[in-house]
Amino acid sequence: MSTPDITLRGLPKKLVGMGLLDADAANDYYATNQQRKQSFVSYIISNDFLPAFQVASVASAEFGLPLYDLDAHNVAAMPKGIIDEALIQKHEVLPLLKRGNRLFLATSDPTNQHAVTEVRFHAGVNVEVVLVEHDKLVQAIERYQSANDTSLRDAFDGIDDSALDNMELASAAVEDDDNDAESEAPIIRYVNKVLLDAIKIGASDIHFEPYEKSYRIRYRIDGILTNVAAPPSLLAPRFAARLKVMSQMDISERRVPQDGRIKLKVTKSKYIDFRVNTLPTLYGEKVVLRLLDAAQARMGIDSLGYEEDQKDAYLKALSQSQGMILVTGPTGSGKTVSLYTGLGILNTSERNISTAEDPVEINMEGVNQVQINNKVGFAFADALRAFLRQDPDVIMVGEVRDLETAEIAIKAAQTGHLVLSTLHTNSAPETLTRLLNMGVPAFNVATSVSLIIAQRLARRLCPKCKAPHVDIPKAILEEEGFPEAGIAIDGLALFHAVGCKNCTNGYKGRTGIYEVLRVTPAISRMILEGGNSIAIADRAKVEGFRTLRQAALRKVAEGIISLEEANRITTD
Secondary structure, three states: OOOOOOOHHHHHHHHHOOOOOHHHHHHHHHHHHHHHHHOHHHHHHHHHOOHHHHHHHHHHHHOOOOOHHHOOHHHHOOOOOOOOHHHHHHHHHEEEEOOOOOOEEEEOOOOOHHHHHHHHHHHEEEEEEEEOOHHHHHHHHHHHHHHOOOHHHHHHHOOHHHHHHHHHHOOOOOOHHHHHHHHHHHHHHHHHHHHHHHHHHHOOOEEEOOOOOOEHHHHHHHEEEEEEEEEOOOHHHHHHHHHHHHHOOOOOOOOOOOOEEEEEEOOOOOOOEEEEEEEEEEEEEEEEEEEOOHEEEOOOOHOOOOOHHHHHHHHHHHHHHOOOEEEEEOOOOOOHHHHHEEEHHEEEOOOOOOEEEEOOOOOOOOEEEEEEEEEHOEOHHHHHHHOOOOOOOOOOOOOOOOOOHHHHHOOOOHHHEEEEEOOOOOOOOHHHHHHHHHHEEEOHHHHEEEEEEEEEEEEEOOOOOOEEEOOOHHHHHHHOOOOOOOOOOOOOOOOOOOOOOOOEOOEEEEEEEEEEEEOHHHHHHHHHOOOOOOHHHHHHHOOOOOOHHHHHHHHHHHHHHHHHHHHHHOOO
């Protein structure tokens, strides 16, 4: 369907007229996005049509407004409470300064007169618009709202011991019990803020840890645990009870581990699931929450960090009607996301897909997901046997843990089904020998396994603050293994972490490091002949296979990760 021709005015017309923006992109905003209440400036910047500074410069000239640098503004000096936070988020505006009856309002979209009118009405002041860059405005809004948030410790200011004693019973009450709402509120605020802050900062796990004389809350951010709070240790039972209520566990049972889930609504349309586990320790129950964001499974294979030949090998294996694809690596290495990305590619109306998981981490529409329950005798092998009577095209097994599961999965792969699963091994070649050591016959391994992916997650260098290393001796580069990875060391520039307001200690986000082993006819013959993992790896290298170490060094050479990070997650 063609985009309707719309008469452009103001800033869109100026950007198109200067040749900076394609007319179709501008028309598309008015045809499809304006109804979503997204500003034009936000739309073109979020879609990477133009950089924020360039848009702001053109807007400044077009509307005769000075361009103000928000980085030079003191967030702490901004007026508090004059504009409701919902209004700030709705219009992406920020109060900078109030002088008498005048409020200076930062905006990246000077055409949004509705925002000015609404702010003037709610604040009861005259509004003067200050033009700023959109990316800096978004960051400043986040800093402003964070500065106005009550801190975790402040949630308990003014609460004496008797009030805390009353909260023990309240925290065990039904969540919507109005009679206990007032006494329960401080614990609720504290826990909710911990969860919301973890989502905002991009943590993957939250640890609530009781000790004899202290209590510690930590986030795992980009794979590294970081202390975030140390509330009073006497609150440990309240935290555990509150989290168990939220995840529908038995709050009276403190002697054995329990599992549960929390579903948290963060926006009108976005939910975040938490997988929750409790563990009885010497000084109370430790609670660990794993954040399960379904959006990760929809990122697409191009976002995971595969190199082109590795991605092609994975896609080719997924396109086959039968065979087994195994993903291996330690806990927290991204195996689930890799599997779900593959399932997302396969998930069409023409295929019947069933998964057996323990636990089901990410809900996926169109996929028949089955929760393993060992307590009632329903294990992976039982689910697989049931799947084979359900006319499946694709089967995903959360983990091959024993010989029985392995044999049924391999049988399925040999009889016209595509099977995806995981194992816990250190490398792709070791996965083949692990199956043999479990007791799977060599013939079955050689004829059923088509692809093995071993992976790790590495912290990405922050693109805004990473800095080059100066004069690294060639001997060091050779010792690290760059030549063996096919990387020329002459003129090689490596970067290291620095740290800025946009990242965590110089790192922002993570990327996958992969070794992808195709089970070719030559590799199959080696398996049948009893070849070990070292011999299989040597043969695979002749066919283009790269080890995890070599894949990591290639990302170091590309400036994506640091050498320090490559050394942390891989060895020679």
